[in-house]
Amino acid sequence: MDNSLLAIDMALILEKLVLIVVVVFASLGIAMYATYGERKVAAFMQDRRGPNRAGPFGILQPMADGLKLFFKEEIIPNFSNKILFVMGPCLAMLTAIMTSAVIPWGNHIEIFGRSVSLQIADVNIGMLYIFGVLSLGVYGIMIGAWASNNKFSLFGGLRAASQIISYELAMGISFIALLMVTGSLSLKDMVLQQQTGHWWNVVYQPLGFLIFLICAFAECNRTPFDLPEAENELIGGYHTEYSSMKLGFYLFAEYINMFISSAVMATLFFGGYDFPFVDESTLSPNFAALLGIVALMGKIIGFIFLFMWVRWTIPRFRYDQLMYLGWRILIPLALFNMLATGAAVLYFHK
Amino acid sequence: MSIISILFYFLSFLAVGSAIMMLISKNPIHSILWLIVIFFAISGHYVLMNAQFLAIVNIIVYAGAIMVLFLFVVMLMNLNAETEPVKNHRLQLIGVVSGGLLLLVLLSAVMKTKANLPVQMVVGEEGLIQNLGKTLFTYYVVPFELSSILFLSAMVGAVVISKKD
Structure with a gap:
């Protein structure tokens, strides 16, 4: 019997547990303050003040919102499928958080002489794992929509599903082009490549990045692609029948998705935890890790701001325009990008 | 254990x-x-x-x-x-017989394998993406390409069927 692969020491389990707890709570906290940020950004763009009652500058507003959602009456419709109705928001939340497992949040730190990697799992299929979880994200919406037993919810759910499936294709193809450049699926390897010597991947793959960005907007159901919850046609889309914290979970999962997809884009195309113009290998490991986390968080916040900026600037697409953009424009562009990248890799490396 | x-x-x-x-x-x-x-x-x-x-x-x-x-x-x-059409008994009987035959085939395959193999983790590297890709594109390149043509024809077929109103 060969047990050597599973002979894990307790310290490793402990360190991974702590890391998981920290990452999950950090994602929740950032998603919470993203709601506050969204309202402030919206207020700024519309020349208003935004939330300013709870605490200084309205800084306690997310807590107040959370409390309100918790204390609202919980309504489960009579004709709904009760188990699936509760399962929907749980699944949406679960898949939103699961993605964070393979993202490298920083290089390793040293505690008591142990070097602790700031990545929960460095698997060699890292990016495929993210695609896998992403493709499962649609279940939370579809199951909740169907279990509500409401036509508008079902429409919203079906729209969400077809939108996510359509844009996943272009996203996958644009990622293949990136894969040809990096030659690795592990997100850690990609960051290391961008850190040492190479430029950031966005320099090699500008078109691929643009396609990836547009698809990320669609996958997160953000404006201009927020048709699943288009309130003036569908009342509230897939979460029409939801109330209380179950509604909160759906809304919250969207913000976590936004955070995670910002992290993925920062890692894939913008060097991840690489602090620009600084050679990390000359610094002490703990300081370098801290600097890396700061750099990554800065990039993530930049992307989250971009998400909000677009939301309050660009109106919603029509559904046929959405499908046209996905199938007729993005997929051919992504295919062209893939072929061009393949040709360039062959030309320059052989 | x-x-x-x-x-x-x-x-x-x-x-x-x-x-x-x-x-x-x-x-x-x-x-x-x-x-x-x-x-x-x-x-x-x-x-x-x-x-x-x-x-x-x-x-x-x-x-x-x-x-x-x-x-x-x-x-x-x-x-x-209520709206589901009820299948007649002959169809049900055919289903049972063919399902039973499949079970028989599977059972015989299971019986022929060596019994009492211990459960163990495979530590080989064959399943990792790099080795899998190399194997697929060198040793098994012909079956691989053939199956991709099969997929292409299936896609074309789906488009043709959906075009025919």
């Missing part, structure tokens, strides 16, 4: 149990959800065999894409026990 045995038995019972639940569920939506659980259990087995690529592709393709389409169709059809 080692951790691997525990994981193996857990995944196996999960797969078989959810397969049974899939068959006996009255609601087709529940059947689909149980089928998704089966795919996860099988992916777990692949991970135990150190075939990470196969595990994740199984989830992306089957659980992520094909099952979403199943869910789509079943949700739109709005299946009810």
Whole structure:
């Protein structure tokens, strides 16, 4: 019997547990303050003040919102499928958080002489794992929509599903082009490549990045692609029948998705935890890790701001325009990008 | 029992149990959800065999894409026990016989394998994406390309069928 692969020491389990707890709570906290940020950004763009009652500058507003959602009456419709109705928001939340497992949040730190990697799992299929979880994200919406037993919810759910499936294709193809450049699926390897010597991947793959960005907007159901919850046609889309914290979970999962997809884009195309113009290998490991986390968080916040900026600037697409953009424009562009990248890799490396 | 045995038995019972639940569920939506659980259990087995690529592709393709389409169709059809046409007894009998024959074939295949093999983790590197890709594009390049042509023809066929109103 060969047990050597599973002979894990307790310290490793402990360190991974702590890391998981920290990452999950950090994602929740950032998603919470993203709601506050969204309202402030919206207020700024519309020349208003935004939330300013709870605490200084309205800084306690997310807590107040959370409390309100918790204390609202919980309504489960009579004709709904009760188990699936509760399962929907749980699944949406679960898949939103699961993605964070393979993202490298920083290089390793040293505690008591142990070097602790700031990545929960460095698997060699890292990016495929993210695609896998992403493709499962649609279940939370579809199951909740169907279990509500409401036509508008079902429409919203079906729209969400077809939108996510359509844009996943272009996203996958644009990622293949990136894969040809990096030659690795592990997100850690990609960051290391961008850190040492190479430029950031966005320099090699500008078109691929643009396609990836547009698809990320669609996958997160953000404006201009927020048709699943288009309130003036569908009342509230897939979460029409939801109330209380179950509604909160759906809304919250969207913000976590936004955070995670910002992290993925920062890692894939913008060097991840690489602090620009600084050679990390000359610094002490703990300081370098801290600097890396700061750099990554800065990039993530930049992307989250971009998400909000677009939301309050660009109106919603029509559904046929959405499908046209996905199938007729993005997929051919992504295919062209893939072929061009393949040709360039062959030309320059052989 | 080692951790691997525990994981193996857990995944196996999960797969078989959810397969049974899939068959006996009255609601087709529940059947689909149980089928998704089966795919996860099988992916777990692949991970135990150190075939990470196969595990994740199984989830992306089957659980992520094909099952979403199943869910789509079943949700739109709005299946009810009342409106469902009752199949006649001859068809049911044929189904039982052919299912039994399949069971016989599978049982004979299982009986022929060496019994009492210990549960163990495969530590080989064959399942990792790099080795898999090399094998597919060198030793098995002809079957690989043939199957890709098969997929292409299936796609073209689907487009042709959908064009014919």
